[in-house]
Amino acid sequence: MVTSCNHYNECGCEVSACCLDCPLPVCKFEFKQGMKTVSATLKSLRISHFLDEGRSMAWIMQVMGVSRRTVYRAKSDRNSVTDPLTLSVRRATMNVEAIAASSNRETSNAR
Template sequence: MFAMDAVAPKRREIAEPRFDHYEDTGCEVASTCFGCPLPRCKFDDMEWFYKYRRLGRYLHMASVIHGEGLSISEAAERFSVTQRTIFRVLNRCRDAMRELTPAEAAVFARLAA
């Protein structure tokens, strides 16, 4: 008898399929996962979701600024931030509109409102 025979791994049994119950409860974006408009699931990539949720707040701020015709100083006072932050918000919104579809931008802006 060889030493290899003594330590040979046992053949794995084929596991039965699992039939766990999965309840699709959705999240704050959609009531069900199948009805979610996002290209990725927030639970799969939380960093991605938080980045774009923050961007949604920025999009909401930008829409208020443009919709009400606020100046930079008026917007800074309205949102209780510095003027530099308003410039940052507007620049990030301009850049983000290049990478987001209008539907995605609307979803994140709706989350921020």
């Protein structure tokens, strides 16, 4: 059976009609609770972004429609941004950081 994206297998979900066009960095099917986990992660990232911009707690609560506890929870989760990533993406992120750190050491040793 050919789907709307011309694949011969079922693909897509409520986020996108085709997996190849999906805007999510990690597929919702990789999480135990699916879209619920994706929505919670995106909400937490939005709150973290507002906190980084210096927005007030009251403003974030009003705009996002969340409680003070949710904002504090997102604030504490900011340190663990890589938790929702898959293992391969997490390794790639660590590799990039390791390469950057080693190149900084090499330039400081050359002086």
